[in-house]
Amino acid sequence: MAERGRPRSFDRTVALRRAMEVFWAKGYEGASLADLTGAMGINSPSLYAAFGSKEALFGEAVALYGETEGTAIWHAIPEAPTAREAIRRFLEATAEAFSAPGKPPGCLIVLGALHAGEASTGVCRDLRARRAGNVETLRARFERAVLEGELPMGFDCTAAATFYATVQHGMSIQALDGAAREALLAVARGAMAAWDGLVSSAGPRGAPRGAPQEASGAGTQRGSDC
Amino acid sequence: MAERGRPRSFDRTVALRRAMEVFWAKGYEGASLADLTGAMGINSPSLYAAFGSKEALFGEAVALYGETEGTAIWHAIPEAPTAREAIRRFLEATAEAFSAPGKPPGCLIVLGALHAGEASTGVCRDLRARRAGNVETLRARFERAVLEGELPMGFDCTAAATFYATVQHGMSIQALDGAAREALLAVARGAMAAWDGLVSSAGPRGAPRGAPQEASGAGTQRGSDC
DNA sequence: TCTTTTTTGTATTGATCGATACAGAAATCT
């Protein structure tokens, strides 16, 4: 534990949180080194000594985001007694988080790096994998609800997970456009209004055609080059 | 009509279309002058002589996008006999357009410039205004449906418009993540499943609390700085 | 105290950004 050289003059965790806020507000490519070092209160050599590179710093910032902001949004998914309650709380928590005063609007994982621009292919791919993991989390919750009898056997868990993930992604855009908390909560209520329709469309023969997009595995994807 | 100097050696409309595709695929900040001039087949002085600046070129590209790609998505809103049919066709056309082979996934107006980065505040504001106009288009269609008796008097047109716009925005993210056409169509069906719930929640007294976000006017918006 | 190790601040690197200066080329007008 004995550390040898000159001690670091800043708190690494605090600096990382500042960096996360900058990336959150401006995105990966929009956040310049000058923005980051300015917010972190350090010079660029200290940043590179402590975090390695801008991309590595972003990776740590996203991980921190998932551990802090993300838990408030996602904790209800496994904890709620029913899938319906889980999704309702998930969407409500999203509305609250995306309109939290003093914090950037929307989601870092959705808005952080959409376009894969040469130097940010790795960053974009990481975020995309996280989004795919989130869809998978929703899908698994629906699967559980089917096993528990809350949802009918023919229920299309993948389609439902994709639908609610899509709504949540759209809420990031709405938040960025200045939607107030009430507007986001209204969107959440609208999405919950789809619940009965989604369940009833899973009749014995009327199972809606599935939505591919398997979470893992290299399925046939078109989409962007990130 | 007689033009004086040396004639332009390229087709301005063709070059603009190429620029639109570059902006569409890479976003405003992600598209460099080298990307643009390379795709347009001209040198930078010709670009500046013909379009003025990168920002002005983007403005023309967005306008062209609205006149070409946009019409396929939005034409059903005024033309369909009922609001329900209008929204259904609108979402289906969105799913088709966002997964069209040979074209970039998602929507230029949604993905073109989300973060307002210093030099792109004007660009970001323009896109935001277009998105607000789209929400207003949906809201006006719902209002018409109320007047025509298709929807009950207590129907919250603003909330419904915000909800369906949010779903469509989320579909851009899904498309960027590689969602195939079937997956996007499943999202559209999911959103339509919300219809009955939205209508029935507009009971004589149970009108859901409104979603602010007026389209024009400087209401109290938090949100980003663009 | 002296060496070793690590961090810090200053200054700078090559690359790329959007945007132009300039001169030659190609058209119309007188």
Next chain:
DNA sequence: AGATTTCTGTATCGATCAATACAAAAAAGA
């Protein structure tokens, strides 16, 4: 033809990008 006007290609502008070289500074180990 000669003057005028506009466009084209080359070459480059200052600014900013992410990333470092370097030496002084501040700690522990010998």
